[in-house]
Amino acid sequence: MWKPKSRRSPSGALVALSLLVLALLVTGCFPSHPQSTFDAVGPIARMQLDLFYIIFWMAVLVFVVVEGALVYAMVKFRRRPGRDLPQQAHGNTRLEVAWTIAPTLVLAVIAVPTIITIFDTANTPPGDVMEVVVTGHQWWFEFGYPDLGISTANELHVPVGKTVSLSLESDDVIHSFRVNKLFGTTDVIPGNTNTMWFAADEVGEYYGQCAEFCGVAHAKMNFRVIAEEEADFNIWVANQQRPAVRPGSGTQEALGQRVFGLSGCGTCHTIGGSEPEDMQQGRMEAFMAREEGAMSPYPAPNLTHFASRGTFAGSVQNLTDANLRLWLEDPSNLKPGTRMKQLATAYNPMSLESEELDQLVAYLTSLE
Ligand code: CUA
Secondary structure, eight states: OOOOOOOOOHHHHHHHHHHHHHHHHHHTTSTTSTTOTTSOOSHHHHHHHHHHHHHHHHHHHHHHHHHHHHHHHHHHTOOOTTOOOOOOOTTOHHHHHHHHHHHHHHHHHHHHHHHHHHHHHHSOOSSSEEEEEEEEETTEEEEEETTTTEEEESEEEEETTOEEEEEEEESSOOEEEEETTTEEEEEEBBTBOEEEEEOOSSSEEEEEEOOSOOSTTGGGOEEEEEEEOHHHHHHHHHHHHSOOOOOOTTSHHHHHHHHHHHTTGGGTOOOSSSOOHHHHHHHHHHHHTOOTTOOOOOOOOOOTTGGGSSEETTTTEEOOHHHHHHHHHOHHHHSTTOSHHHHOTTTTTOOOOHHHHHHHHHHHTTOO
């Protein structure tokens, strides 16, 4: 006997798909997520979260009132057989006044805490403050500690609880600087210095990411804030202030150091002591003044204590021998958009032999 084919309505699949997408989106709201803003671990993040809740609940109130009125009207005045149009309320003065005043009140409730929060987050509290200069590059972040004479890349060490005052600058690209658990977004802009401050309440590593599309390697420029006990921070500082480890003569590391020198890596990278601020500035000026096609220096991460970092290449690669070798073999393969291959004489006109790669890895990973 013939049976009609059952036709499944597409709405079931659509609902299931929507729920799945929603579930995936909502996982971003779990405080346990490494980049969730709902787990505020510092005064700035807390102020911003408090403000978010005020705005969120005001929005919920508006939604419930407006949708409630809409649903009520739809049900109460729905078309019924034999019923004329309901009485029209056009030009009702009381209603007009009510829905002019109500949004004003809603906006006022939001505006006052918003303005207070803007000023509180913009003004660094007085007292014991550590200065850090953040410089944006294509495609990584440089962290300079002017009072300590330290310059590092992509891993910002801070003592837990310490107020950190940031100056945000950039060489040649606009990035958005943020660490969700610690503070919201502030832009780094060439020719303009923005300022902000933060503190981390708990020891830990907090993930940061550039928050606006800035170019090819936008998704491949992470960074992290490492908040540690004051004593651990001081140990880190003391190590960063030391000159670079010198390889013993005749070792694989020493051969790597030689390759580093011969290949011109030192044109852009410093391996030595602490890096004078002027050096990066000089590189940038030379880069800007370069003749078309000419090899030129570019401010690249200070490698003096490269092996003290857990990650490299804009904090997207864990620092292991294997990863570092892959990177040195072809940086653009691991991080499309990086300018290392384009600018470094090590790749053009020279090239690195397999043996030289091993030697470089040995040298760089010895720089603790
Ligand atoms: Cu830098 Cu996106």
